[in-house]
Amino acid sequence: MAPIIKVENISKTYEGGFHALKDVNLDIEEGEILALLGPNGAGKTTLISIICGLVNLSEGRILVGGHDTVSDYRKARELIGLVPQEIALEPFQTVYNGLRFTRGLFGKRPDPEFLENVLRRLSLWDKKDAMTRELSGGMKRRVLIAKALCHSPKILFLDEPTAGVDVELRKDMWEVVSQLKKEGVTIILTTHYIEEAEAIADRVGIINKGEILLVEPTRSLMRRMGHRELRIELTEPLAEIPAALAGYDLEFGADKQTLVYAYEANGERTGITSLITDIKNAGLTLRDIETKQSSLEEIFVGLVKEQA
Amino acid sequence: MNFRAVSSIYYFEMARFFRTITQSLISPVLSTSLYFIVFGAAIGSRIDEVEGISYGAFIVPGLIMLSVLTQSISNASFGIYFPKFIGSIYEVNAAPVSFVEIVLGYVGAAATKSLFIGMIIFGTAFFFVDLHVQHPLAMLAFLALTCISFSLFGFIIGLWSKNFEQLQLVPLLVVTPLVFLGGSFYSIEMLPEGWQTVALFNPVVYLISGFRWSFFGMADVAVGVSLAMIALFLVLCLGVIWWTYKTGFKIRS
Ligand SMILES: Nc1ncnc2c1ncn2[C@@H]1O[C@H](COP(=O)(O)OP(=O)(O)OP(=O)(O)O)[C@@H](O)[C@H]1O
């Protein structure tokens, strides 16, 4: 199936001459959740803004549902809902009127029932007559999401939707996102909470300094790049690592009482059994054992550092 | 054409106006009343008549124009500048809306507001002077044309302004002097000869002259010339907007 969004060789140079995106290529599949990760200033928002029509591109082209975002912008934009990173709302407008405004912009006839649904879904129904300036930050962010949903888009962009949102609400928000995915909506999100991306995204794209470093299914990325560690706590501290264990490339943990053994999670043989046997043969007594998998965050930090 | 989008922008711009209806109306009505008291009653009692019309009545068209011009510019410039400033313009940019539709929505709303204010001031004038409008249709046409063309002008200012100071500067530096020197309170013929020639370069002179003609059937310059000048200004504004659009839009980076 053709990708729902096709980004082809796009570059962006801002007015001041800053090169924010360099020859970016990206295919986004229909119905997937793609998480874009990258440090501050990597170009995530720029990329999203170009696809959505907020920023003009300097080079290249983008197809959304087969429609060019420049020459056929109406058809392209009709498919897209955008939740921007910055909260930008008319302060003296009620929540409900704001939604009607957005729906109107997309040329859709008013549909009170549908809007009520959207508001209820985001727990905003009781705030429908409140002016936006009377809302808390988390509520404002939900209003932005409601606005993005009020024309039933097939593609939803969420630029850091969980920034400044409390734990409880964040859970609700991901609930909404998974629900939307079930309904067939394609979702592209950015976040600095990498665990979230790990938990929800089908694929992860890592972007740094205006370049896409990789785009890969979350699972395979974790498997390919993930390292595991076995942490062995002994009953007594050691002076140094015994010669009998030299072949394992062990390191001390926080103190000299803990040994750390790194191994590839997807390796054929992990060497754990022989290590334990050798430790026992060396006359050491185990107190506790713990294994740890490197998170997407560590993978991400590693990649970005490599590039620098 | 995405008519729903145009009406959406129009409707919510008008809502902003009606939310603050008291402020929106009090200030023009109050300042006009003050002009009537100071110029019409105090000074007018000594001037008596200009070209056969009582001075109080003579200044009515100029006063309406004065308010309509300034209101058109401030409404339209603020209307587009504010969403740009707070960032909510992103919604319009991300929507399937063309530049023409954006201009129609914002400028249409601004023009409606100032037309509204113009009519209110017209109504207020009846409290102070005896008025009889000779060409009501022409009067409405002049008023509407002025509202539209100066709202376009305001829209341009709002598009180009980078901060609130710039937003205020053009009206202050350019528009206010032009309006005061445009013959609101006097006939151009009352000026010394040299200045009469200078005045002919002031576009506002043509507006007020034409508008005054629709009231009293007499004018400083021929009506046809007035009409042509407003039309020219309108076309000029449209041209600048088109050029702004072609050279990067100003609401997208
Ligand atoms: N309007 C602009 N004019 C000039 N430079 C800009 C503009 N917007 C963004 N930039 C620059 O482009 C680069 C990318 O910015 P962008 O907002 O896309 O980063 P980001 O990945 O979204 O970062 P963050 O995680 O902080 O949101 C930054 O260096 C930024 O300074």
Ligand SMILES: [Mg+2]
């Ligand atoms: Mg960003």
